[in-house]
Amino acid sequence: MDIETLSEKILTGDRRALSRAITLIESSRADHRDQAVQLIERLKDAQRQAIRVGLSGTPGVGKSTFIESFGKMLTGQGLRVAVLAVDPSSARSGGSILGDKTRMEELSRDPNAFIRPSPAQSHLGGVARRTREAVTVCEAAGFDVVLIETVGVGQSETVVAEMSDLFILLIAPAGGDELQGVKRGIMEIADIILINKADGDLKPAATRTCSDYAGALRLLRKRPQDPADFPKAMMVSALERDGLQKAWDEMTALTNWRRENGHFDARREAQARYWFQQEVRQGLMAQLDTPEARARMQDFAERVAAGDITPTVAAQELLQGLRG
Template identity: 55%
Template structure:
């Protein structure tokens, strides 16, 4: 990538035309950590921003083994069959030792990945809090500018990442297994409170009765929680992603959700708040990077850390000492 304005304009043109190659190149650019690439990325985002915002943004999470990839593939194929274009942004766990990631989503969603109306992009979670790729929000805007109607953001699993994803989507969908009460005990109350819809997957064959019981238990649990919206009470749905059963009912509920919350102005208001929160998140990330990159901090850090470890100074005192060095002209 380069600072050449003409190349950025050409990239914007390709995105507007729905070219998948241009979209992939643009996401690679925004994920780059190089400062010159960041300048290009900012210029790119500024140009595509007016073209974004027309999709429905859905966060999808669930416990390990719940069948997220199978569900997303079945759901995505269903939407394509209805004439929609679908983008999947999958957050992959990064290696804590090497920073590498397991980018296997195109293998896990083999049928969906071959569709012209689908775009699947795995992004390494890196060190971003909660395991959510720092540039997922920007990738989402790029997909919208490229004409994708539905943006699906798949998280690593149930954990801190759910809160981060819920703060960047319109609707949060939680996939659960048909094991009912036992699984409910292992799910943090805060995760359930985030859900706009709970979907019990694998509701087929011998598991069908268990799925019915689980759905009733999850419905009862949601009934004890205060809904986040006055215009929407979280729903519980059942499906078999493997057999493509129940997918249409889930999509119908999502459409109802979007219609109600768009007409009540909740989604537009939510997106405004998310944009402000995104700005502050960027400020915090950028300040931390600038802090660590300052040579004076690099020199003082080891000594100050050793003083904290040995108990010579309190962590708060150490933080103020380093901040004073950072803020010194």
């Protein structure tokens, strides 16, 4: 299928064309990469926008159940939902989050939902680019909501936040010291913290945890792009499908507020600049990612470690070699 046909099919919402496009995006073959770039360039002109929702939570907080329940609720309202993932560990484990669609059995069979596992990649940078491009293809295919899931590991939250319109942190109820476990950096990028499992025995703990987080959020510096009552903490039960509509109402309210105040577009523009700079950096670094360059790096590193040459001179000679 040529790129023009593929592009037209995506614009009609064809799911097989969408899958195919993402496979093209994930390929590391140079000709595929060229086609993917052409495709995205073409789809850009459709100017369709979904709400991009970043979602982070450590294993065990019930992320899959949340996505299943939340996704079903949205499709039940006639919305089309795409679920993508950024998984920094997939390269190491060989597996990937969302790899097993049985985790979201109902949603994966829903004609208004599209679930795609995280691409297996060696670099978080590579995963980031491919997920970001997949988001734009999903938007062109007419999805209303794109959920971008990640586990709370290392820099993956920052990566997801930089491609999301709003960022949701999913938390499990816990004991009094739990707050310490959440990195301040994540609190600062979260728009809504959802305390999941607010059901059965865990309800009292969830209530306490929610109140702890609400208190902690009040201590953070206010962000000019937020209405006065954001960021906020709320309770949900993905299992009992409770509180999900309220969470969605808050998400749309925040999004509408930002649209009306110009922050929505400003954020997307800032993100585009950020990704451009990242692409430039990665493009420069890619010069080191050839077998020859790696061998030369290794060789110089040994001589540097042995004290035969200073780091500065070794780097100069290596870079001259790359250019010449």
